[in-house]
Amino acid sequence: MRSKQEYIDKSEENIYKTYNRFPVVFHHGEGVSLYDTDGNQYLDFAAGIAVMGLGYHDKEFDDALKSQVDQxxxxxxxxxxxxxxxxxxxxxxxxxxxxxxxxxxxxxxxxxxxxxxxxxxxxxxxxxxxxxxxxxxxxxxxxxxxxxxxxxxxxxxxxxxxxxxxxxxxxxxxxxxxxxxxxxxxxxxxxxxxxxxxxxxxxxxxxxxxxxxxxxxxxxxxxxxxxxxxxxxxxxxxxxxxxxxxxxxxxxxxxxxxxxxxxxxxxxxxxxxxxxxxxxxxxxxxxxxxxxxxxxxxxxxxRNIVEHVKEIGEYLWEKVEELASKYPVITEHRGVGLIQGIEFSIPVAPIVEKAIFQEKLVIISAGANIIRLVPPLVIEKEHVDAMILKLESVLKTCE
Missing domain, CATH: 3.40.640.10 (Type I PLP-dependent aspartate aminotransferase-like (Major domain))
Structure with a gap:
């Protein structure tokens, strides 16, 4: 396998430059976690921009694709x-x-x-x-x-x-x-x-x-x-x-x-x-x-995913509200279920970068001052708790 930098350099050389990508090369995923080519584990609260509803490497889903490939x-x-x-x-x-x-x-x-x-x-x-x-x-x-x-x-x-x-x-x-x-x-x-x-x-x-x-x-x-x-x-x-x-x-x-x-x-x-x-x-x-x-x-x-989203979405809302009450830099909190936005009084790009590189938490923005939370729909309360801890660790550096 090539090094991370070799993959990045080759991508910059060959792939049409319409994205400003983070210098991370993901290799595989498991559940609600992603792993890069250096073996680092990341908690994913972006789900490939709301795509990976079932998370990564779901056996039933993967088996269905393998079966269809053979047909x-x-x-x-x-x-x-x-x-x-x-x-x-x-x-x-x-x-x-x-x-x-x-x-x-x-x-x-x-x-x-x-x-x-x-x-x-x-x-x-x-x-x-x-x-x-x-x-x-x-x-x-x-x-x-x-x-x-x-x-x-x-x-x-x-x-x-x-x-x-x-x-x-x-x-x-x-x-x-x-x-x-x-x-x-x-x-x-x-x-x-x-x-x-x-x-x-x-x-x-x-x-x-x-x-x-x-x-x-x-x-x-x-x-x-x-x-x-x-x-x-x-x-x-x-x-x-x-x-x-x-x-x-x-x-x-x-x-x-x-x-x-x-x-x-x-x-x-x-x-x-x-x-x-x-x-x-x-x-x-x-x-x-x-x-x-x-x-x-x-x-x-x-798996009654919809009911699960209702339950976990309410829990996520409560935890973000608690976080917002502690940090004045958070000015508004919107959304429903597992699509929620946290608005800040400052640009969120540094927060997103620190979350990814320091805390190994994958989050994305929606505009200049809003963090968008769109995790896999199969997250549990323990993942919400872990995300809040990681995000709070970053916010402490913004005070």
Whole structure:
């Protein structure tokens, strides 16, 4: 095996430089821990950005992937396959939606959702001037379509002009949304819990108001559940906490537990908007990735992951509140379940770095002054306690 620095140097030489990576080379994982090439153990409270819901090296999950490798990896969408049917059935059951299309990523799921909205509106009047309302401080992905509905100019500026017909309103401000609606508006897209924007859950009043607005004007409601879905808020999908059903939703991340897969799902009138030939993918929904998704969904049900998240999420909330009461540098605490944000009065980059390198605690930020806690959904109270001790050790150096 090469040394850590050799891996880093070769990566810097060969891999396109679009990330500023921490100088850590991870080698393997076990449960909720990661291990680097030097043998150091890290407590993981990032889960690969909310991806590793079942943690690392889950035997049942790994065995399912090994079994599928021995059977069939890919056939294309010109044919049917067994795992995609099983994954589709399971995902529709827990989401209460009507149709699903499997993609390779969350960004691609957003692209599909936007196409459904445009196609739905086109079917009604055959015009091409429809508009979509998105939210400020949102994040939906890096492709041009997803970037167009991402309410952050920092990400957008170098790639303009983006797709036309996008307007922005303020999250949790219903009047600002209403002000953008006109006869051309065909959809409203939003995260049920804003992730990159700082861990802001939608208020019940706002989400129900958006649903009513869409119903009134025959617009589609698109909910992005890529980060906040798959059990992370203590229900399978965050919108289920509100009793508000979207016309279209997107999911990814924990759906594959590390295997690249996403999906967009449609319900009711949106489920019949697209026709054969309107969308496609070479790899999306192939036997390998859908075998992973089917197993994830099976294990979520068998192990009652959602109830576990409720319990541990409440415990995490209590412990972070205790921490916040001791350190004035913590100014706010938001979130639900196992997606929580800790806002600071100072930049959090030094805190994140010290946590990783000094305490071997993997945490990530959401903006300049917010630490985002999105651990594997299988963490226990002992892991919460360990995280708090490590984070407090860092905070003592910030006083």
């Amino acid at each position: 069939l990896l890919h056939t294309s969408n010109l044919f049917y396959n067994v795992p995609v049917v099983e994954a589709g059935e399971r995902l529709l059951k827990v989401s209460q939606m009507d149709k699903v299309f499997f993609t390779n990523s969350g960004t691609e799921a957003i692209e599909g959702a936007l196409k459904i909205a445009r196609r739905y509106a086109y079917n009604k009047d055959h015009s091409h001037d429809h508009e979509i309302i998105a939210m400020n401080h949102s994040f939906h992905g890096r492709s041009l379509g997803a970037l167009s509905v991402t309410g952050n100019d920092k990400y957008q500026e170098p790639f303009k002009p983006l797709i036309p017909g996008i307007k922005f309103a303020d999250f949790n401000d219903l009047e600002s949304v209403k002000a953008q609606v006109n006869e051309k508006t065909c959809a409203i897209i939003m995260e049920t819990v804003q992730g990159e924007g700082g861990i802001y859950p939608a208020t019940e009043e706002f989400l129900k108001g958006i649903r009513a607005l869409c119903d009134e004007h025959d617009m589609l409601l698109i909910l992005d559940e890529i980060q906040c879905g798959m059990g992370r808020t203590g229900v399978m999908f965050a919108w289920q906490r509100y009793g508000v059903k979207p016309d279209v939703m997107t999911t990814a991340k924990a759906l594959g537990n590390g295997v690249p897969i996403g999906a967009f799902l449609a319900s009711g009138k949106a489920a019949t908007a697209m026709a054969p030939g309107d969308h496609g993918t070479t790899y999306g929904g192939n036997p390998f990735v859908t075998a992973a998704a089917a197993k994830v969904l099976e294990l979520f049900e068998n």
